[in-house]
Amino acid sequence: MSRNDSQPLGPKGAVTLNDVAALADVSAATVSRAINRPDLVKPALRARIAAAIAELGYVPNGTARALASRRTKALGAVVPTFSNTIFSETVSAFQNRLDDLGYAMFLTSTEYDSAREIRRVRTLVERGIDGLMLVGYQHDVALYALLRERRIPFVNTWATAEDSPYPAIGFDGRRGGEMVAEYLLSLGHRDFGIVMGDPTKSDRMQSRLQGIRDALGRAGVALRPEQIVFTSYAVEAVRHGCAELFARGQKPTAIIGGNDILALGSLFECQHRGMRVPEDVSIIGFGNANIAANTIPPLSTVRTPSAEIGRSAAEYLVALAEGEGGELPELSELVLIPRGTTGPAPGVALAAGQAESRRGRPRVRSTQD
Amino acid sequence: MSRNDSQPLGPKGAVTLNDVAALADVSAATVSRAINRPDLVKPALRARIAAAIAELGYVPNGTARALASRRTKALGAVVPTFSNTIFSETVSAFQNRLDDLGYAMFLTSTEYDSAREIRRVRTLVERGIDGLMLVGYQHDVALYALLRERRIPFVNTWATAEDSPYPAIGFDGRRGGEMVAEYLLSLGHRDFGIVMGDPTKSDRMQSRLQGIRDALGRAGVALRPEQIVFTSYAVEAVRHGCAELFARGQKPTAIIGGNDILALGSLFECQHRGMRVPEDVSIIGFGNANIAANTIPPLSTVRTPSAEIGRSAAEYLVALAEGEGGELPELSELVLIPRGTTGPAPGVALAAGQAESRRGRPRVRSTQD
DNA sequence: TTGTACGCGTTATCAG
DNA sequence: CTGATAACGCGTACAA
Numbered sequence: 147m148s149r150n151d152s153q154p155l156g157p158k159g160a161v162t163l164n165d166v167a168a169l170a171d172v173s174a175a176t177v178s179r180a181i182n183r184p185d186l187v188k189p190a191l192r193a194r195i196a197a198a199i200a201e202l203g204y205v206p207n208g209t210a211r212a213l214a215s216r217r218t219k220a221l222g223a224v225v226p227t228f229s230n231t232i233f234s235e236t237v238s239a240f241q242n243r244l245d246d247l248g249y250a251m252f253l254t255s256t257e258y259d260s261a262r263e264i265r266r267v268r269t270l271v272e273r274g275i276d277g278l279m280l281v282g283y284q285h286d287v288a289l290y291a292l293l294r295e296r297r298i299p300f301v302n303t304w305a306t307a308e309d310s311p312y313p314a315i316g317f318d319g320r321r322g323g324e325m326v327a328e329y330l331l332s333l334g335h336r337d338f339g340i341v342m343g344d345p346t347k348s349d350r351m352q353s354r355l356q357g358i359r360d361a362l363g364r365a366g367v368a369l370r371p372e373q374i375v376f377t378s379y380a381v382e383a384v385r386h387g388c389a390e391l392f393a394r395g396q397k398p399t400a401i402i403g404g405n406d407i408l409a410l411g412s413l414f415e416c417q418h419r420g421m422r423v424p425e426d427v428s429i430i431g432f433g434n435a436n437i438a439a440n441t442i443p444p445l446s447t448v449r450t451p452s453a454e455i456g457r458s459a460a461e462y463l464v465a466l467a468e469g470e471g472g473e474l475p476e477l478s479e480l481v482l483i484p485r486g487t488t489g490p491a492p493g494v495a496l497a498a499g500q501a502e503s504r505r506g507r508p509r510v511r512s513t514q515d
Numbered sequence: 516m517s518r519n520d521s522q523p524l525g526p527k528g529a530v531t532l533n534d535v536a537a538l539a540d541v542s543a544a545t546v547s548r549a550i551n552r553p554d555l556v557k558p559a560l561r562a563r564i565a566a567a568i569a570e571l572g573y574v575p576n577g578t579a580r581a582l583a584s585r586r587t588k589a590l591g592a593v594v595p596t597f598s599n600t601i602f603s604e605t606v607s608a609f610q611n612r613l614d615d616l617g618y619a620m621f622l623t624s625t626e627y628d629s630a631r632e633i634r635r636v637r638t639l640v641e642r643g644i645d646g647l648m649l650v651g652y653q654h655d656v657a658l659y660a661l662l663r664e665r666r667i668p669f670v671n672t673w674a675t676a677e678d679s680p681y682p683a684i685g686f687d688g689r690r691g692g693e694m695v696a697e698y699l700l701s702l703g704h705r706d707f708g709i710v711m712g713d714p715t716k717s718d719r720m721q722s723r724l725q726g727i728r729d730a731l732g733r734a735g736v737a738l739r740p741e742q743i744v745f746t747s748y749a750v751e752a753v754r755h756g757c758a759e760l761f762a763r764g765q766k767p768t769a770i771i772g773g774n775d776i777l778a779l780g781s782l783f784e785c786q787h788r789g790m791r792v793p794e795d796v797s798i799i800g801f802g803n804a805n806i807a808a809n810t811i812p813p814l815s816t817v818r819t820p821s822a823e824i825g826r827s828a829a830e831y832l833v834a835l836a837e838g839e840g841g842e843l844p845e846l847s848e849l850v851l852i853p854r855g856t857t858g859p860a861p862g863v864a865l866a867a868g869q870a871e872s873r874r875g876r877p878r879v880r881s882t883q884d
Numbered sequence: 885t886t887g888t889a890c891g892c893g894t895t896a897t898c899a900g
Numbered sequence: 901c902t903g904a905t906a907a908c909g910c911g912t913a914c915a916a
């Protein structure tokens with residue numbers, strides 16, 4: 147029983163609450179309180195206990211704590227992928243906020259595979275999580291059922307309340323699609339090429355595409371299937387996707403990427419083909435990834451509150467986990483950021499109001515056709 | 516006591532091992548065995564238990580399991596940052612391998628701050644992890660002490676055994692620096708600009724810089740302080756760093772980026788200044804990030820076994836966690852990938868052996884000076 | 885092959 | 901304000 151009292155732990159087994167209690171000559175219960183509810187313990191004792199903790203180098207056992215308290219103080223986060231930079235801001239903000247709140251993060255990815263997603267969520271649930279952050283709102287019904295049964299708070303992100311009956315923190319993706327389309331329409335574009343991710347695997351892509359359709363439709367511009375390609379998010383694949391657009395004989399004056407990666411790949415492909423951007427073709431993305439401002443020319447895009455989403459999700463879930471009724475926050479609005487990859491459609495004069503500076507790059511200014 | 520037997524769980528509290536045992540009319544111990552060591556249970560019973568589990572929708576309680584078995588089946592991973600793509604391949608591979616092995620991942624980041632790192636590792640240790648993946652080998656002694664005291668298996672990654680006395684999985688960063696420098700020397704370059712991350716916060720940067728120094732020194736090319744800038748990894752910051760190089764009056768014919776982000780920022784900055792790459796200045800990175808192959812021109816770089824590192828670290832740590840003596844694996848070698856951003860130094864003819872194709876981009880071919 | 889009984893390290897409920 | 905004592909849900913010697 148008696149352990150080696152040398153500073154750096156005994157030969158085996160860690161220092162426990164009881165060891166601390168013994169050294170401080172109090173009961174284990176009091177040590178526990180001194181740690182969790184210090185206000186309930188007389189200062190003198192508290193000090194003695196603190197000393198004992200320090201002397202023994204006691205580290206609480208989170209597992210035992212979780213078993214007894216029935217709360218793990220860990221949240222899960224499930225994102226489609228780590229391999230592009232899209233969700234890293236959200237995850238990073240989520241993690242940082244959790245850390246401040248005393249929670250830890252189990253992070254896992256689905257690779258855009260819903261079977262995989264439910265498996266991984268199940269693992270998280272077994273493991274014990276007090277809440278779960280999901281990306282998007284389209285998830286297996288079994289997933290939602292599991293969460294409901296186990297009474298695990300969760301939140302859909304990168305989506306809004308309009309998208310689903312579940313709590314959501316994000317933005318209106320459809321509106322995002324509209325913004326992009328309306329902007330290009332205002333520049334005189336009528337011939338579009340759309341480079342999207344698989345909408346059956348990403349409700350974000352679905353919403354944005356819908357928004358684009360809506361805006362174009364209102365302007366009397368139809369969108370034919372040949373004008374849309376779907377691709378994965380590997381830059382090579384995106385380039386092939388964009389190339390496919392041209393192979394189909396499309397001659398878009400503007401290409402809309404479903405996100406900045408898709409736009410970036412399209413930009414590369416166009417430039418590789420010797421097209422001038424934005425003189426020959428305009429390109430716009432979505433998300434304002436950190437490279438976007440630094441491509442050549444800089445990529446026009448829409449800024450999304452990615453970090454806010456992560457931070458808010460953390461706060462919301464922790465509030466629920468602690469029994470307080472979490473409130474869904476207001477986030478920053480989407481804002482379109484016109485940069486160097488978009489310009490007036492060839493043959494269309496630039497309207498006065500849209501004469502943003504473009505770093506002195508030459509611009510086509512022909513007469514109205 | 517008696518719970519509601521309706522399919523989707525009773526009103527409160529989850530289904531436990533005892534519930535399953537009761538329904539299957541066996542002892543809890545047998546159910547436990549049926550789950551963990553099925554071979555020890557007679558098939559008939561096993562089937563009955565399986566049926567009971569299915570009927571009740573039993574999900575094991577990982578917390579209780581961890582407390583009893585003294586193993587959490589969770590590993591920690593600590594990376595410097597999520598915000599650039601550098602470590603995502605490693606983390607992704609680590610996570611995926613862990614998932615296959617039945618382990619979960621606690622992921623956290625340090626933002627290149629060692630105080631933060633030790634705090635976060637301490638949190639992970641409290642929480643209970645069976646092993647820990649660290650990036651690099653330079654860590655607070657208190658961190659190593661903590662890990663040793665708690666007997667937590669760990670591994671340094673992106674480093675080799677030569678770098679530290681601790682187990683390491685990665686590559687020789689110094690050799691990487693040498694490769695890059697030797698390659699540029701072979702192209703006739705003698706005037707270099709180096710764009711690095713803070714070597715006091717990243718042993719990777721330190722090693723690579725040392726390798727560059729070594730190779731240059733052997734070739735009789737000195738490296739003066741004015742030729743080196745240190746910057747953070749935000750593209751904007753990198754561009755400023757690169758600009759600083761020119762502001763100091765440097766006229767490098769080749770710029771070496773400490774990683775692909777640093778090279779990318781430098782590429783943008785040079786192009787922004789109207790310099791032709793590689794005709795006026797060559798640029799090379801390190802890491803072969805996924806954008807590298809797709810910049811214009813494509814970025815020359817060195818391929819690192821990033822995913823292998825993550826996968827191997829997972830296997831190594833799990834082996835240790837399960838009591839098997841983990842063996843440090845052999846990884847793929849570094850390989851230099853010459854692409855479009857590097858060419859012969861201005862005024863130097865391209866040697867025959869190095870006439871790699873460069874996608875038909877015009878090339879300077881002047882006479883030997 | 886299966887069951888009994890105890891322990892894992894805390895928290896939480898009640899007395900005192 | 902503090903101390904017993906009983907959970908928390910499962911793993912695992914040990915016995916049968």
